[in-house]
Amino acid sequence: MRKNYSLTLLLFLSICCISSLKAQVNYRFTALQGTYTTLTGATNVTLIGNTNDGYNGFIPLGFNFYYNGAATPTTSVGVSTNGFMTLSGFLNNSTPVNNLNSGLAGRRPVIAPLWDDISATSGLSYQTSGSAPNRVFTMQWRNIHWNQAYVPIAGSFQVKLYETSNFIDFIYDSTGSTQNASASIGLTASGTGAGNFASLENTTTTPTVSTTAEVTTLSTMMAGGQIYRWSYAPAATGTTIVCIGQPITLDATGITGAIFTWTGPNIAPTTGPTLNIASATVADGGTYYVTQTINGIESAADSIIVVVGLPQGAPVGSANTPVCSGQTLSLTVTNFSPAFTYSWTGPNAYYSPIANSDINNVAVTDAGDYIVTALAFNGCSESDTVHVDVIQTDTATIDVSVSPNDTICVGDDAEFTAAITYGGTNPQYQWVKNGYWVLGATDSFWGSTSLVTFDTIYCILTSNQACVYNPVDTSNKIVMSLASYLAPSVTLTASVNQVLPGQPIDFTATAINAGTNPTYEWYRDGVIIPNVTGTTYTGYNLTTNDQIKVIVHSSFTCALTDTASAFWGNPNIVIPTNVVSANNGNDITLYPNPNNGNFTISGDAKGIANGSVVKTEVINMVGQLVYNGKTEISNGKFTKEVSLDNNLTAGIYVLRVSAGNVKNILRFVINK
Structure with missing residues (x-):
């Protein structure tokens, strides 16, 4: 409804006077002519301050107004005598300094029909007219001095807020002149900075709008009836x-x-x-x-x-597909006509404005659909699609190996095998010996029993794969050697020649002419010792007449015999006495020895206090604890009778006696 003024509808709808506001200000601006109508029966604004620098933080609109496309409505505004309204918070300052870019923080958004240090001589008034859903709120600044120290009246202006459409009009009535004016006109969003405001760049009948640079120096009063409209275009x-x-x-x-x-x-x-x-x-x-x-x-x-x-026929595209990577892909139009403009698009943002186009050094990633478009001068176009396959160009390779190895014995069969890459579906082989082709040797393998030292073997590959850099490749060269015949031998040595019962003996086998990786078998009394295949063996619990034997298996290619053996026997084992003792300043004896698992331990405990605990432990030859007992020192001595488990096997055992920091080790034999 247009109750307060009528529009002459001299709409300046040309491009020059309609500006699209981007970023966070969503309104569009239109300049048009209408009629300024002074409010009658309006409510005067009660100001905090005066008509020069006054404000009111709460003016009710009377309806929901959705500013700038907000989801939450505005129902009241704050108003200042200095030519602006606020839509957030409670306005508590008249703020004469205009700043659409970042001013009035916490009170934004701002609607500014004429923000400057002005004085509204006849005060401010407002009115809500019409009926839902088409009510109009009008705020009026009447008879302003612009700048406030300049006595002549410059004019009046209004802001109108429209229910439902949420449009905004700035309407002006010019009656005089200005002096030292420096104003801003526009809108803001809640945020600050570029994109959060829209600022008029002049006050003509066709002003432009900027959302990045605020104009703060407007000084010419608008023409009477001038309307600056902020609306939502469809x-x-x-x-x-x-x-x-x-x-x-x-x-x-x-x-x-x-x-x-x-x-x-x-x-x-x-x-x-x-x-x-x-x-x-x-x-x-x-x-x-x-x-x-x-x-x-x-x-x-x-x-x-x-x-x-204009209508036209579709172009017909073609290409030299498939094509190898690194080659040139050629795109052509088979029904070319000079009446049309052609262009090609394709993978990897490819574009060419030429009907017959080449892509040099094409890559696998260039494969895909290429679209040729024929465009007539009037804009009509038709397209055709050509699918292009690009095959990766690779390097053909061949490597050869020999079995058993490049050193063989006279008369041995040396088997050569070729391994290739990118040979295609029907690769061709040619074996070469000492620079000459071997007749008939055209498989991926070849062998010979008549090679001699320095014979040199390699193979030539001819690939039939579509996309290779080198259709022909030559393998590595293998130079053969004939090995000498040698007989292996082995010697066996022991770490000691005389030992106490239970003392381990380390045996070492030393092989000669047995190759680089010989293996060993160890025997004790004619029985093979499992899991011992190295050059050393440690024997435990050896007794008189135990026999140790080692056999070496040669890894030498041309060994005359495969094995050699060595023998060690009759170790000089010390025969134990009936009593075994240890003397570390404390005389400790164990008797009888050998025994059936029942024996007595006694000893002096010099320097150890009476009542101290003497710990006794019996350990078998694999390190297992089979007995654990205690006794006490009395009058500087101790005695302990020990009875071991009847299930213990015969053999050598170790007794460990400890008291305080003093420890003693004794060995004894159990006979069954």
Whole structure:
């Protein structure tokens, strides 16, 4: 409803006077002419301060206003005599210094019809008119001095907020002049900085708007009846390129209940959300505009450009596919016509404006679909798709090996085998001996029993794979040697020649002419010792007449005999006495020895206090604890009778006696 003023609808809907605000300010700006109507019966604003620098932090709107597309409505505003309103928080300062970019932190967004140090001589007033859902809130600054020290009246201005559409109008009435003026006009979002404000760059009838650079030096009063409108333009969508004879369908979306008005080339103004042209002609090409009108208030326009083209036949593309990587891929148009403009697109953002295009040094990643498009001068186009396969170009290789190895005995069979990569489906082989082709040797393997020292063998590969850098490759060379015949031998030595019962003996085998990796077998009294295959063996619990034998198996290629052996026997084992003793300053005896598992330990405990504990432990020859006992020192001596488990096997055992820091070791024999 236009109760307070009427519009002359001299809408400046050209591109120069409709600016699209981006980033966080979502309104679009339109400059138009109307009529300024002074409010009657309005409510005067009670100011904190005066008409020079005054403000009021709470003015009710009377309806929900969704500023800048917000989901949460605004129901009240703050107002300052210095030409602005705030929509957040409680305004507590008149703030005469204009700053759309970052001013009024915590009070933003800001609506600023004329933000400067001004004085509203006749005060501020407001009024909510109309009925839901089309009410209008108007805030009026009446008879302002701009700048406030300049006596002549510069004029009056109003801000109108429209329910439902959420449009905003700045309306001006110019009656005088200004002096030392330096104002900002525009809107802000809640944030600060570029993109969070929209600032008019001048005060003419066709001002432009900036969202990145605020103009703070506006000093000319707007013409009487000038309206600066902030609105939401509808969104225009539809087919933008059609050929002659095809339909044009354009759609507008916007505020529910709005009346959409279309204007454009070759049509009269048309209302409705959809514009249909059944059969397009060249004259129908151009820019179409659509506005939305709510309660008689028309928005800024959105625009859409429609190109009307000519029908044509589709191009036919071709390519030299498949192609090897590193080669040149050639894209061609088989039905080329100079009447059209051609272009190619493809993988990896490929683009070429040439009908017949080459891609040099093509890579595997260049494989895929290539699309050729033929474009007529009027914009109509047709396309064709060519699928291109790129095969990786690889290097053919061949390596040969020999079995058993490159050193053989006279008459041995040496078998050579070739291993290849990228040989294709039918690789060809040619074996070469000492620089001459071996007749008939054309398989992946070849062998001979008549090789001699310095014979040199290699193989030549001919690959039939489609994409290789080198169709022919030569293998590594193997130089053969004939080994001498040698007989292995082995000697056996012991770590000691005389030992006490139970003392281990280390045996060492030393092989000669047995190759680099001989193996050994160890025997004790004619029985093989399991899991002992190295050069050493440690014997435990050896007794008189035990016999140790070692056999070495030669790893030498041309050994005359495969094995050699050595023998060691009759170790000089010390025969134990009946009593075994240890003397570490404390005389300790064990008797009888040998025994059946029952024996007596006695000893002196010099330097050890009476009542001290003497710990006795018996350990078998594999390190297992088979007995653990205790006794006490009395009058400097101790005695302990020991009875071991009857299930213990015969053999050598170790007795460990400890008292305080003094330890003694005795060995004894159990006979069964």
